[in-house]
Amino acid sequence: MGTAKCIDIGGVAVTVVRKRVRRVNLRVRQDGSVFVSAPARVPLSQIEEFVLAHRQWIERARQRALAREDARREGLRDGGHTHLLGRTLSIRAVADLPRRRRPRAEAEGDVLLVHVSRDVATEGAQDLAPLIGAAVEDLRRQELEELLPAMFERHEPLMGVHASGWRLRRMTSRWGSCNVRTGRITLNTELAAHPVPSIESVVVHELCHLLEPSHNARFHALMDRYCPAWREARRELDAPPRT
Numbered sequence: 001m002g003t004a005k006c007i008d009i010g011g012v013a014v015t016v017v018r019k020r021v022r023r024v025n026l027r028v029r030q031d032g033s034v035f036v037s038a039p040a041r042v043p044l045s046q047i048e049e050f051v052l053a054h055r056q057w058i059e060r061a062r063q064r065a066l067a068r069e070d071a072r073r074e075g076l077r078d079g080g081h082t083h084l085l086g087r088t089l090s091i092r093a094v095a096d097l098p099r100r101r102r103p104r105a106e107a108e109g110d111v112l113l114v115h116v117s118r119d120v121a122t123e124g125a126q127d128l129a130p131l132i133g134a135a136v137e138d139l140r141r142q143e144l145e146e147l148l149p150a151m152f153e154r155h156e157p158l159m160g161v162h163a164s165g166w167r168l169r170r171m172t173s174r175w176g177s178c179n180v181r182t183g184r185i186t187l188n189t190e191l192a193a194h195p196v197p198s199i200e201s202v203v204v205h206e207l208c209h210l211l212e213p214s215h216n217a218r219f220h221a222l223m224d225r226y227c228p229a230w231r232e233a234r235r236e237l238d239a240p241p242r243t
């Protein structure tokens, strides 16, 4: 990690970090803050230009991040709700696990049962949100770990590409990323909230990057070919979180 500097670019507070990266990277974090990492040789004026050119994207990503945070805060409680594979589930917390056991979530019809340890209930007014959040996150990972291998197996031979590996991560401003050099794909665990076709379109999107690194006309032609419904999926993924 290099030195961080916070500057105002066109009314947006941007933290600029000099790092050993190959190009300028822009990121909007969970709390809506904007980060840029850039190689030491790139002058500040060029970074400013880059940020200004992406202002619309930043604004959209910030709004999404903040709305997501709100939805999360509101929803993750006993009697609240969350989303799994495009379905809305009501959260019911049940204090039935032995002491100090990690909370666990399971979907039963339209209900998401979140089992927490008995001591949580007896120790009184503890905030359940972080426990429910952890259980939901675990469940989302599990769902994706079950779904994704078949998606890669289906699309890779059709597209004539092969990802060297994939992993899941909590990401804030992107649904996925592809390291074209190593062939590794990273997917956002939050995808598990969305319908299967949306998840699949992100897998195809990242695999497409192994054929075409940038989002140019050739890339979109490849998407049209390998995932004809990608525009609908993109709209679904970009829609503000339902409450």
Ligand SMILES: [Zn+2]
Pocket: 205, 209, 215
């Ligand atoms: Zn992309």
